[in-house]
Amino acid sequence: MTAAHSVAVTPRMAEPVHHLSEDLLLDYAAGTLDEAASLVVASHLTLCSACRSELSRLEAIGGALFATMPPMDLSAGALEAALAALESSDLDGLPASASQKHAADDRKASILPRAVQRYLGGDLDTVAWKRLGMGIETAEITLSNSDEAKAGKRSFLLKVPAGKAVPQHTHDGNELVLILQGSYKDEIGTFAKGDVAISDGSIDHRPVAGEGESCICLVATDAPLRLTGPLGAIINLFVRV
Amino acid sequence: MPMIRHCKAYVFPIMDQSTVVIEGIGLSSRSSNRLRQARSHVIRTGSKKKFMTDAHHADSQQLVEWMQRLAGCQDRDAFAGLFAYFAPRIKAYMMRSGSDNAAAEEFAQEAMLMVWHKANSFDASQASVATWVFTIARNKRIDAFRRINRPELDPDDPLLQPAAEPMQDDKVVEDQTARTIAAAMDQLPEEQAVMLRMAFYEDKAHSEIAEETGLPLGTVKSRLRLAMGKLRSLLGDIEL
Numbered sequence: 090m091t092a093a094h095s096v097a098v099t100p101r102m103a104e105p106v107h108h109l110s111e112d113l114l115l116d117y118a119a120g121t122l123d124e125a126a127s128l129v130v131a132s133h134l135t136l137c138s139a140c141r142s143e144l145s146r147l148e149a150i151g152g153a154l155f156a157t158m159p160p161m162d163l164s165a166g167a168l169e170a171a172l173a174a175l176e177s178s179d180l181d182g183l184p185a186s187a188s189q190k191h192a193a194d195d196r197k198a199s200i201l202p203r204a205v206q207r208y209l210g211g212d213l214d215t216v217a218w219k220r221l222g223m224g225i226e227t228a229e230i231t232l233s234n235s236d237e238a239k240a241g242k243r244s245f246l247l248k249v250p251a252g253k254a255v256p257q258h259t260h261d262g263n264e265l266v267l268i269l270q271g272s273y274k275d276e277i278g279t280f281a282k283g284d285v286a287i288s289d290g291s292i293d294h295r296p297v298a299g300e301g302e303s304c305i306c307l308v309a310t311d312a313p314l315r316l317t318g319p320l321g322a323i324i325n326l327f328v329r330v
Numbered sequence: 331m332p333m334i335r336h337c338k339a340y341v342f343p344i345m346d347q348s349t350v351v352i353e354g355i356g357l358s359s360r361s362s363n364r365l366r367q368a369r370s371h372v373i374r375t376g377s378k379k380k381f382m383t384d385a386h387h388a389d390s391q392q393l394v395e396w397m398q399r400l401a402g403c404q405d406r407d408a409f410a411g412l413f414a415y416f417a418p419r420i421k422a423y424m425m426r427s428g429s430d431n432a433a434a435e436e437f438a439q440e441a442m443l444m445v446w447h448k449a450n451s452f453d454a455s456q457a458s459v460a461t462w463v464f465t466i467a468r469n470k471r472i473d474a475f476r477r478i479n480r481p482e483l484d485p486d487d488p489l490l491q492p493a494a495e496p497m498q499d500d501k502v503v504e505d506q507t508a509r510t511i512a513a514a515m516d517q518l519p520e521e522q523a524v525m526l527r528m529a530f531y532e533d534k535a536h537s538e539i540a541e542e543t544g545l546p547l548g549t550v551k552s553r554l555r556l557a558m559g560k561l562r563s564l565l566g567d568i569e570l
Contacts, residue, residue, distance in 0.1 A: 102491060112536065112551055115558060120468040120480070121535045128481040135483040138493040145457065150561055151468070152461025153510070154530050160418030161425060163435050168413050171439045172406065175446060203484035234478045283491070 105137045105283035113265075113287075114140065118147035124234045125244040125309035129265045129285065131204040132307055136267075136283035200270045205230070205307060208244075216246060224250040240311070247306045249273065249298040257295040262312025264288045271304035273297060293317050388415045393459035401449040409446060412459075417442050420467045427471055427533040441470040471533060514564040522557035525550060 109117075109130060116122035117130045134141050199212045206212055208230045218226040230244040241262070249255055251271065265287055272281040275294040280286050288294070295318070298304035388396075388411065399408035417438045424434035444466050452462050472480045483490070515523050528534045528542070536554070540547045 104491070111555060111558065115529065115554065116535065119529045119533075120472050121529065121533055123535075124476070124478045124481065131481040131483050135487050135489050136491050138491050141483075142493070146562065147558070148465055149457065149461050150558070151530050152458055152464040154515075154526070155419060155423060155464040155467065156460035157515070158419050158422045158426075158531070161422040161434075162418050163421060163438060167417065167435060167439060168410060171413060171417075171442050172409075174439070174443060178443075198488045200489075202489050203487045204481045208481075232478070234476055237476075 107284035109140050123237050123242050124232050125242045129267050129309045132202040133285050135202040242311045244309045249304045252300050254297040257318035258314045258316045259293040260288050260314050264310040267307045269305045271302045272299035273304050394454050397452050416463050426531040441467050514561050522553045525553045526557045
């Protein structure tokens with residue numbers, strides 16, 4: 090759900106071309122999507138009003154399904170217990186607004202949606218990049234759900250220098266990539282800021298970052314990628330992207 | 331749309347919990363007429379007991395008014411009305427997702443406290459009350475079952491891409507969708523309706539639905555897609 094009040098000041102950028110799939114939005118609306126993918130979804134929603142209204146529609150269906158559930162009565166005194174809990178907390182202290190003002194508001198706008206900043210504990214300048222070779226850098230995002238992390242679900246930032254390529258690879262699982270800065274081009278098409286690329290094992294690609302600025306992406310994946318180029322088999326032994 | 335009423339100083343009376351539960355959701359027009367009569371009777375007599383009974387079936391206008399009174403002046407009477415309507419639904423939702431009775435009840439109470447604390451962020455032009463409460467209950471479930479704070483967009487994010495067309499702020503999103511959807515669900519083939527309920531009520535990912543039903547993942551996805559498409563076309567005229 091979104092609030093419309095504070096959006097008027099933001100200049101419009103081009104709407105994304107590559108959107109979230111209906112499956113992803115449905116799972117996010119129902120609340121069953123894993124944390125890593127949810128982070129990509131929340132970040133794309135920040136950059137895409139079309140997917141936000143699609144989500145509103147799905148949530149309205151969820152709300153209507155919810156309203157038609159046969160109610161199950163609570164035990165006697167449940168309301169009084171809730172009111173007593175309100176009494177013991179600060180009854181008059183209704184928060185003025187759900188969101189706090191960020192000190193960063195006056196600075197140059199970040200490329201990182203706040204959903205991501207919350208995980209990093211700061212803006213882009215706090216990111217500890219790790220070099221992977223060929224100029225490519227990553228920074229792991231620590232998820233709060235350790236079970237999902239153990240099951241191989243991860244999220245990380247990926248930075249590819251302008252004009253450079255990521256080696257030819259495919260995916261053993263599913264991968265979501267959201268472009269936060271710059272762009273890249275591969276066999277599927279061109280992906281620019283706000284676009285989401287959804288890949289599975291059927292995609293074998295060699296993304297090349299656009300010229301001008303480095304391409305920074307937010308990635309969610311549930312399995313490591315597998316290099317498929319000539320040296321891929323060897324590199325796979327050493328590098329785990 | 332009802333105006334926010336002047337807040338009265340109100341000492342909250344202990345409500346009689348021995349309320350009569352009216353079972354069933356698919357009301358025939360005759361029974362819903364009876365409810366309407368009951369409601370007007372409540373308004374005339376101001377009977378708390380009947381008020382609670384009726385709250386199981388509060389209409390959308392009533393829900394919006396309660397939300398406005400809660401946000402405007404922390405009206406406990408309004409909270410009691412919302413509690414009577416939503417807490418039993420949140421409890422049912424939590425139990426369908428696998429909570430036991432005691433835990434479901436606790437989650438329902440906690441979710442209702444969030445309704446109180448977040449009342450100011452409810453915007454009747456953005457969503458119906460039922461949809462808004464559903465998102466709170468859903469997030470409570472994610473928080474309780476998976477121990478994560480659901481990643482969400484920040485409505486004040488400077489990066490937020492404004493909507494292409496400004497939303498009409500004076501329009502209230504109606505809960506009529508609830509009835510329309512109930513009717514639409516009846517029209518869905520059972521095989522599709524089952525998947526939709528599993529996805530929304532039972533906290534099941536597509537892969538889990540596939541496992542449980544023994545159907546290929548692709549079939550689960552396509553049935554869900556068909557179901558959503560059908561619901562959307564039935565709800566197509568409603569600007570959400």
